[in-house]
Amino acid sequence: MTQPPDQSQPPPAQPPPGEPAPGQPRAEGQPPPAQPPPQYAAGTPAVYPATPLLPPGTYLDQASGLVLPNGTVLASPGRRIGAFFLAIPLSIVTLGIGYAIWGLIVWGNGQTPALQVLGMRCWRPEEARVATFWWMALREVVGRIVDGILSVITELVSFFLMQSRPDRRSLHDLIAGTVVLHDPDNVLRG
Numbered sequence: 741m742t743q744p745p746d747q748s749q750p751p752p753a754q755p756p757p758g759e760p761a762p763g764q765p766r767a768e769g770q771p772p773p774a775q776p777p778p779q780y781a782a783g784t785p786a787v788y789p790a791t792p793l794l795p796p797g798t799y800l801d802q803a804s805g806l807v808l809p810n811g812t813v814l815a816s817p818g819r820r821i822g823a824f825f826l827a828i829p830l831s832i833v834t835l836g837i838g839y840a841i842w843g844l845i846v847w848g849n850g851q852t853p854a855l856q857v858l859g860m861r862c863w864r865p866e867e868a869r870v871a872t873f874w875w876m877a878l879r880e881v882v883g884r885i886v887d888g889i890l891s892v893i894t895e896l897v898s899f900f901l902m903q904s905r906p907d908r909r910s911l912h913d914l915i916a917g918t919v920v921l922h923d924p925d926n927v928l929r930g
Contacts, residue, residue, distance in 0.1 A: 744850040795868060804907040806865045806919065812906050813928035815860050815920040830854060847876035847910065850928070861928050862918040870928050871918050883912025 766864040794800060804814060815823075830853050840922070849868035850862040862871040863881065871879065877905050887898050887910075898911040907919050921925045 766857070782817065795844075796854055799867070799872075804919075807868065807930060808817075808863070808921065811925050812861075812921040812923045816921045817903055817908065819858060819922060820902060820908065820910075820920060823852070823858050823860065826857060827852070827854040828856070829914045843880065846881070848873045850876060850877075852880060859922060859924050859926075860920050861923050862913075863928070864917055865919060866917055871916065875916050875918065879912050879916035879918055883915040886915060887911050 755806060794807055797810050799810055800806075801808050807816075808814070827839075834842065834853075839853055846853060846856050849856075850872070851860070855861065862876060863869070864871050864875060886896050894911065901914070902908050902910040909919055913919060
């Protein structure tokens, strides 16, 4: 006596018209079959992996989550500390007034004199561009006043922020919305 077919098992899949049966060779010159779309349970929405669309010439810095221009990296804490201490002899050598004039000239390039000497620039991730003169003025005037309000305490807070944040922003960077990038090949030169 024959048993009725098991209804819980789906029937074997039939190849689409024009396709060879499984195990049969494909005719020469015939393209491989297109992959079928993924199958989802009824009522389950299809979820596709998100691929970030980055502007040309940029990359996603995994550590900070910022989109940065190719050829640049976030400036290291050591380089940032070097710029802080380099500003002191530069202002002495230029008698202060020369440093201020030099600063006013290079702010338009997103730099300070010390940042310029060490190959760094300020970048505004929200605008995806180098900080302009007015953003640099906000960073260097208002931001430095805030840095110096409580002297050593706010300087230490600024230093701690730069060391601990993945985007390495200090107080004056947070005020102006900037990050400091090391630009060794001058790719951001305007």
